[in-house]
Structure formats: structure tokens, C-alpha cells
Amino acid sequence: MSLPQAPAPTVRDADEILVGFTRALRAAGVPVTQDRTHGYLTAVSLVGLHDHRATYDAGRATLCASPEDLVRYDDVHAAYFNAAEGLPRERRGSAMTPSFTDLPLADDAGDEGDGPTDDEAVRARASDADLLRERDVAGLSVAERQRLNALLGGLRPRWPVRRVARHDPWRRGRIDASRTLRASLRRMGEPAEVEWRRRSRRPRRALLLLDVSGSMSGYAEVLLRLAHRMSQAMAAQGGRVETFTVGTRLTRVTRSLDLHDVERAIVAAGREIPDWSGGTRLGETMERFMSRSGQRGAARGAVVVVFSDGWERGDTAVLAEQMRRLHGMAHRVVWVNPHRGKIGYEPVQQGMIAVLPFVDDFVAGHSLATYSELIEVIARA
16 A cells, blocks of 8 residues: 655745745835835845845845834744745755645754755745735736635725815814803703814715726726725725726726626626727827716816826827826826836836826736735825
8 A cells, every 4th residue: 555645845936935025024014115025026136046145135125124124024034934044945854845834944953054056946934825915917827816806805995085064073173162062051051071073074086997908908807806896895985986997988887886796796897898908099088088077076086096007009198188187186196007016117108108297196006915005095195
């Protein structure tokens, strides 16, 4: 009777391991942004994975911004990479190779002098969910997309609020003279407890413009799911999200995304969009939006979020003019580009050059991690 063979170890790419390390740092309290992550990956690629001390120093130089960050960095580095310095090393002299989640917390004392060779696989302790959060959604498999859809449902958008003229009772703020006086009269003129008030707050209007052209086809469905999650969260907070798709035509999909079931909502929205994976006429569709819906109140005083890579086949002067009008009407304009978070990207497209002067926040939008950061940008708008 043959003994069962040990499962083959899971080998991760070096980029996945390093990105997982930045996620662990962020969880430990180090403010690691996307730009710092890209700088870290670039620095490691320059010094080489075989130089353990150089990779350690590269992380300290690119990911840390304060003495407190350095202390946390050392602790997380030692725990994550299973060694005091450098990348993790395989155990030697063991009859069975450890699995991906069973790697030892530290190397044996007898292995301290044996460093990894260039052909040894880079391994580390990291969860698949954390790695999936950093992956480009356009390159995910069908199974990974299903897991991503479940993670999108777990997002908790916090919508920006605006102050209105009315006041609400509150624990502190300004003295509410009317309520304090009425309370005193109910006590036959005896002094009553002082009542306080503050300006009322209401959810600010939100507007989403999703590019569904051919160059955005790998992200279109995920963006619709993200828009559905935002719409549902806004409805729970007493507000409403207006959602349009842009490409060669302008299509309002707000009612479709109001459906509670996400799968039904995506199917209904897909039926309404005639230019899915078509051409790109951002200038013309933005002009159509501004003439039909923008001036009627959809964009006035709203947080406008545009999801697009900026490829424009039409006249970029028209696009720039419409973005100027939109910027003057909206409370804040956020442009989400899926290529913004990739190494080496520069906004050199004519469309991006035309719109950037009228954009308040230019953020990445290619992974679940960037969508989480986008939610924070919208909440602070």
C-alpha cells in the first residue's frame, strides 16, 4: 500500500509576495500608498532579489516615512519573511516540503549560514484574499472573478455629507435658545437644562460616469458591480447615486442598478447599454450629458466620479471644454484610471492631458485595493 504523497507547495511570483508584504505593513499601521508600493517594487527590481540586505534597505527607504514606521517595518519584515533579513529561505534536511501555509516562523539555527540561491522559489506567508486585492481585475480568471465579486459585496462605502440650513439637536455646538426657553416654560420659569444644536447634514449628491468602450472592456463589468454596491450603500444612507455609461453613446443605468440583486442588476444594465466594447467619443458624450442632464441638477454640487482610461478618438478640445463646465458645476471631480496604478504609467494620452487640469483627484482603479482607496477619497470629498 503506497503512502499518500505530500501536496506540492504553492509557488508565488516575487511581485505577489512583495505586494503582500506592503499589505501587511498597511495592516500594521504603516501608511503605505500605491505610489510607495510601486517605488518599492521598482527599487527591489533594481537591487535584485538575491541581495537580501539591499531588498531590506529598499523597503525602509521607500515604504517608511517616520521613525515609528521604521520600528513597525522591522517587526513586520521579520515576521512576514520568516527571517531577520532578506527573503524567506527553504528549510533543509526535511523529509517533506512544507506547504504554502505551513512555512516555519523562523529558520533552524543550523541554516543561518545558507543563503538562498538565485533559482530558489520566493515563498512567504500571505492570504490569497490579500493577494487578490492587489491583482489587476482585467487579468483574473473566472474563478478569481467570482471571488472578487464576493469581496466587492463586502465594501462599505461612506458617502460625503453636506451641511444644510436646518439644525438638529446635538450634544454640543451652539445653544438652541428656542428649545431651552420652551423647556424652561414647561418648568414654570425654573432654569432648565441648556439645549444644543448643530447644522443638519445630508448625503451629498453623487454621479458616476463609466467608460464602457473597447479599451475599458476588461474593467466594465467590475465597474458596474462597484457602481451597484455604491448605489445600494447610498440608498441605505438616504441618498441616491446617478449612474451613466459613456462610450459612443450616453446611457442612464440608474434604474437598473437600483435592483437589489446584483446579478439581475448587471444583466438589466447590460441590456440597456448599446455601445458596450465599442468606440470612444468622450467629448461628444460628455457634451450630450452636460446639455441634457448636467445642467438639470445631476452634476450640480455633486461628487462626480469618472471611470475611464482617457483614450479619445474625437476632438480633445471638446472634451476639455466639457470637463471645464463640469468642474465649475460639480462639488468635486474624481477621475479613476485603471492604468494609473501600474508601474511606468504616465498620463500621455491626449484625452488625459486635456482633462487633468479640471480634475481634483486622479486615482488608480485597477484592483480591489484601489477601489477601497477610492471609497475613502469619495468619503472625504
